[in-house]
Each structure stands twice: as C-alpha cells, then as structure tokens.
Amino acid sequence: MRDWWNDMRALLAVVVLLLSAGSAAAQVPAKCFANSERWAYARDKETLAAPGERFLEDMRACDPSFAAAVVEAVRYQIHKDEVDKFTRAKSYVFAAYGIAWAVLALSALGLWLRQRRLTAEIAALEARVRAAEKS
Numbered sequence: 001m002r003d004w005w006n007d008m009r010a011l012l013a014v015v016v017l018l019l020s021a022g023s024a025a026a027q028v029p030a031k032c033f034a035n036s037e038r039w040a041y042a043r044d045k046e047t048l049a050a051p052g053e054r055f056l057e058d059m060r061a062c063d064p065s066f067a068a069a070v071v072e073a074v075r076y077q078i079h080k081d082e083v084d085k086f087t088r089a090k091s092y093v094f095a096a097y098g099i100a101w102a103v104l105a106l107s108a109l110g111l112w113l114r115q116r117r118l119t120a121e122i123a124a125l126e127a128r129v130r131a132a133e134k135s
Contacts, residue, residue, distance in 0.1 A: 032062035 038058065039051045059067035086093070 028059075028063050028066045032059060032066070 035058070039055045041048065041051045056067055056071065059070060
C-alpha cells in the first residue's frame, strides 16, 4: 500500500510539474481533466494499475505529447527507485557474492586436498602391490 501511495504521489508530482511548466508540450487542455472520476480506484473490482491505464488512455486521446511526457517521467522515476533500492542493498549484495565466492573457493580447495590424498593413497597401494609381487 505504501509503495502504491508513493508511486501515485510521484505521478501526481510529475503531472503538476508538467502542467506548471511553460513549454508548449506541457500546455494540456483543461478538457483532458474533465472526467477525472473515471480514474478513481475501485478496490473490489480492479487492479491497482487499471486507473493509471485509464488515465494514460485518456491523456493519449486528448494530448499524446503530454501522455508521452508522463510515461517518460514515470519511467525515469521507476528507474531512480530501482537504483535507490540497489544502493540501499548494495552491501548485502556484495556480502552475498563474497560468501558465494568463498564457498566456491573452499569447495575447490576441498576437492584439491581430497585429490592429493587419493593420489597418495593410490601410490601407496601400488607400492604395496609391487612389494607383494616381488615377495
């Protein structure tokens, strides 16, 4: 619920920013926002994405450049959120990779030591067989 609220706040901030900008692409006609009740969320009837999809559909029909700007802004916001998540979890990711490499190195060391022991054991058995053949 909290992530959804943060996403909606970010989307609203982007819309307000684009509406308040003075560029020609951000000049969205007021009629585009005439039926905002269509974007209401009905929890028992639809997914969280449905109102946003209706919003984008209406914006594409009304002003395609504004809709493209919203989509691009949301894309950058999602990318920024993912980078922030990774940045917060970076130490855990590095620790996990470190542990994985340590386990792999210890496994390789264990195999090498075992092979040395088996080679020595085989050599000792061959020596005992040769000694037994000579007797």
